[in-house]
Amino acid sequence: MTNRVERLSKSAVAVVIAALSFxxxxxxxxxxxxxxxLLPVGASAPDFEGRDMTGKTVRLSEQRGHSAVxxxxxxxxTPGCTTEACAFRxxxxxxxKRGIVIFGVSRDSNDSHQEFRTHNALPFPLVAxxxxxxxxxxxxxSLLGMSKxxxxxxxxxxxVAHVWPDVDPGVHADEVLGAAP
Numbered sequence: 001m002t003n004r005v006e007r008l009s010k011s012a013v014a015v016v017i018a019a020l021s022f023x024x025x026x027x028x029x030x031x032x033x034x035x036x037x038l039l040p041v042g043a044s045a046p047d048f049e050g051r052d053m054t055g056k057t058v059r060l061s062e063q064r065g066h067s068a069v070x071x072x073x074x075x076x077x078t079p080g081c082t083t084e085a086c087a088f089r090x091x092x093x094x095x096x097k098r099g100i101v102i103f104g105v106s107r108d109s110n111d112s113h114q115e116f117r118t119h120n121a122l123p124f125p126l127v128a129x130x131x132x133x134x135x136x137x138x139x140x141x142s143l144l145g146m147s148k149x150x151x152x153x154x155x156x157x158x159x160v161a162h163v164w165p166d167v168d169p170g171v172h173a174d175e176v177l178g179a180a181p
Contacts, residue, residue, distance in 0.1 A: 028139065028141075029135070029136060029139045029140065029141055029142075030136075031136060031137060031138075031139045032136060032137055033137075035139065036139070037139050038138065038139040038140065038150060038163055038165060039137075039138050039139050039152065039160050039163070040160065040163070041159075041160050041161065041162060041163060042159055042160060043159060043160045044158055044159055044160075045060060045068075045070065045138075045152065045154040045158055045159065045160055046060075046134070046137035046138065047059060047060050047061040048060055048103075048105070048127055048129075048134045048137075049127070050103055050104075050105070050113075050125035050126055050127030050128070051110060051113070051114075051125055051126065051127075051128075052124070052125045053117060053118075053122070053123065055114075058125045060103065060154070061158070063101045063154075064156065064157075064158050065156050066099045066100065066101055066156055067098075067099070067100045067101075067153060067154065067155055067156055067161070067180050067181060068100065068101040068102070068103060068153075068154040069088070069095070069100060069101070069102045069103065069151060069152075069153055069154075069176055069180075070103050070105060070138070070151070070152045070153075070154060071084070071088070071102070071103070071104055071105065071149075071150075071151040071152075071167075071172075071176075072105045072106065072135065072138070072140045072147040072148065072149065072150045072151070073085070073104060073105070073106050073147060073149055074106065074146035074147055074148070074149060075106060075107075075108065075146055076106060076108045076112045076113060076115070076116035076126075077112075077115075077116055077119075080149070080169045081106070081149075081169070082116075082120060083169040083170050084149070084167070084169035084170075084172060084173070085104060085116070085120055085122055086120055086122075087169065087170060087171070087172060087173035087174075088102050088104070088122075088124065088173045089120065089121065089122050089123060089124075090173070091173040091174060091177055092123050092124060094177060095177060095180075096123075098177075098180065100177070100180050101124070102124035102125075103124065103125050103126075103127055104122070104124065104125070104126045104127065105126075105127040105129050105134055105135075105147065106126070106127075106128075106129065106146070106147055107128075107129050107130060107132060107135070107142065107145050107146060107147055108126075108128060108130075109128050109130055110128045112128075113126035113127075113128055129147070132145075135147050138150075138152060149167045149169070150163070150164065150165055150167065151163070151164040151167055151172065151176060152164075153176060153179060153180060155181065156181075161179075161181070162176075162179050164176070
C-alpha cells in the first residue's frame with residue numbers, strides 16, 4: 001500500500017509541475033546582478049558548490065578550462081526529472097571523454113540528492129539550492145519551491161555559451177552535447 005501511495009504522490013507532484021511549467025504569471029526573475037530573466041549568453045556564470053557521489057564538495061569555478069552543463073530541474077524522483085537525470089547519466093561517458101562536467105541543480109536537500117543520485121547511479125554532482133539563491137543568480141524561475149527546467153552550457157572561460165529555456169527531458173542530454181565545443 002505504501003508503494004502505491006508513494007507512486008500516486010509522485011504522479012500528483014508531476015502533474016502539478018507540468019501545470020506550473022505552463023504558468024507565466026511570475027514574470028522574469030530579478031537577478032542579484034541587477035538583470036532580469038535568465039542569464040544571457042556571454043554573462044559570467046555565478047559560482048556554486050555541490051556534492052559528488054562520494055560526498056566531496058565540488059565547485060563550478062574549479063572547472064575553468066572545461067565546459068560545464070548546469071541544468072536546473074524541479075524535483076528529485078519525479079518522472080521528468082528522473083528521465084532527464086538518467087539521460088545525462090547515460091551520456092556521461094561521452095561528456096567525460098570531452099572533458100565536460102555536468103551539474104544538476106534543484107531546490108531539494110543534499111539528503112534528497114544523495115538518495116536520488118544513489119538510486120539512479122548518477123555519476124555527476126547534484127547541487128542543493130534550498131534557499132533558491134542559485135536559481136535567482138541564474139534568473140531561473142521557481143514556483144512552490146521548485147525550479148523551472150532550464151539548462152546553461154558554460155564555456156571553458158566561465159561564461160554562458162548557450163541557454164535552453166525549454167527542455168525535453170528525454171532528448172536534452174544529446175542536444176546539449178551536440179552544442180558543446
